[in-house]
Amino acid sequence: MTGQGEHNPESAGRQCVKYSFFKVDPGFRRLSHEKQADLKLELIGTIRSFNRRMLLRAYSLFGLRGDVDFMLWQVAEEVDAFNALASAIFSTSMAPYLQTPYSLLGMTRRSIYDIGLQGAEAEERIIIQPGDGKYLFVYPFVKTRAWYALPFEERQRMMSEHIRVGRKYPQFKLNTIYSFGLDDQEFVVAFEGNSTSAFLDLVMELRDTEASRYTLRDTPTFTCINMTLPQVLDSIGGAQVADEAGPDVESHEGGWLNAIALADLPPGSSTRVYMGSQQIALFNVDGQVYAINNRCPHARGPLCEGRLHINGSGPAVTCPWHKADFDLATGSVIEGPISAPVRTYAVKIEDGHVYVAEQAEVTA
Numbered sequence: 084m085t086g087q088g089e090h091n092p093e094s095a096g097r098q099c100v101k102y103s104f105f106k107v108d109p110g111f112r113r114l115s116h117e118k119q120a121d122l123k124l125e126l127i128g129t130i131r132s133f134n135r136r137m138l139l140r141a142y143s144l145f146g147l148r149g150d151v152d153f154m155l156w157q158v159a160e161e162v163d164a165f166n167a168l169a170s171a172i173f174s175t176s177m178a179p180y181l182q183t184p185y186s187l188l189g190m191t192r193r194s195i196y197d198i199g200l201q202g203a204e205a206e207e208r209i210i211i212q213p214g215d216g217k218y219l220f221v222y223p224f225v226k227t228r229a230w231y232a233l234p235f236e237e238r239q240r241m242m243s244e245h246i247r248v249g250r251k252y253p254q255f256k257l258n259t260i261y262s263f264g265l266d267d268q269e270f271v272v273a274f275e276g277n278s279t280s281a282f283l284d285l286v287m288e289l290r291d292t293e294a295s296r297y298t299l300r301d302t303p304t305f306t307c308i309n310m311t312l313p314q315v316l317d318s319i320g321g322a323q324v325a326d327e328a329g330p331d332v333e334s335h336e337g338g339w340l341n342a343i344a345l346a347d348l349p350p351g352s353s354t355r356v357y358m359g360s361q362q363i364a365l366f367n368v369d370g371q372v373y374a375i376n377n378r379c380p381h382a383r384g385p386l387c388e389g390r391l392h393i394n395g396s397g398p399a400v401t402c403p404w405h406k407a408d409f410d411l412a413t414g415s416v417i418e419g420p421i422s423a424p425v426r427t428y429a430v431k432i433e434d435g436h437v438y439v440a441e442q443a444e445v446t447a
């Protein structure tokens with residue numbers, strides 16, 4: 084079983100996050116519609132093949148900025164996944180027509196300031212869980228060095244004012260990642276919401292806060308519109324492929340999702356796959372595969388990294404963070420600091436592949 088390390092509250096469970104912005108070369112528009120459709124469908128298939136390895140969301144910026152057409156929001160457990168996705172994208176026939184004018188890399192991390200979140204809520208800060216906002220407003224953020232020279236209490240006082248202003252706009256979900264040492268900026272800020280005018284008002288109010296005096300850079304700013312990947316590619320013009328490409332979250336008949344080849348999950352191993360924004364932990368116990376939500380209901384510990392063992396009634400996994408013990412078949416708590424069970428998923432093996440489904444959605 085992989086990764087049985089102790090929970091280090093300063094670093095455990097963080098996620099890597101990447102915003103990749105693409106510009107489509109005008110030469111693409113000179114291609115025949117048939118060729119454009121072929122290239123779009125190949126690109127969609129290539130990007131979708133990474134859906135189990137990372138959380139992927141597509142956004143259009145077409146017509147909103149001159150230098151960028153669309154963006155892929157990627158969340159994974161290691162930066163290598165982003166490297167693999169970029170290699171795959173630039174190995175498609177669409178590659179000669181794509182550029183990446185901007186790319187923002189970072190990781191989740193708990194704030195060093197008191198932002199009024201405790202326990203499980205604070206743990207949530209290290210997990211990206213996108214909402215349903217129509218828009219995503221993304222920008223890099225750098226503080227002046229003078230900010231870091233201030234006493235911590237002084238910075239906390241200004242951050243508290245900044246947070247008070249932000250809380251006046253609860254309709255926005257804030258996803259902040261840290262880029263120190265990884266990329267040019269210090270943070271990448273991403274607000275999800277449904278109103279461009281409310282976001283404009285929020286940013287104007289934030290400019291009036293004392294902390295704003297210590298902003299060195301917070302541009303370029305990207306206003307991104309959430310769409311399915313085929314809709315994003317159709318938004319740039321040319322042949323329309325959304326109907327043919329179908330929805331982004333593919334499903335097997337009866338709601339089953341092809342999660343992984345059984346050969347990639349040998350007996351005694353565990354892994355994590357993505358189903359949309361959900362992380363699912365898969366365990367192979369002597370040929371029997373179990374699927375539970377990867378995030379421990381106590382404080383979001385990664386259960387796929389837990390210790391697998393046989394309890395009196397069957398296989399169980401121990402959360403690597405605070406040692407809650409879960410029955411793999413039922414998700415119930417055997418012992419530990421919580422009583423809430425972890426969610427389980429239906430599993431079936433067919434043609435050498437492991438399929439998972441929401442328990443309530445299984446029809447066959």
Ligand code: FES
Nearest residue numbers: 379382384402405
């Ligand atoms: S995160 Fe605390 S027991 Fe799992």
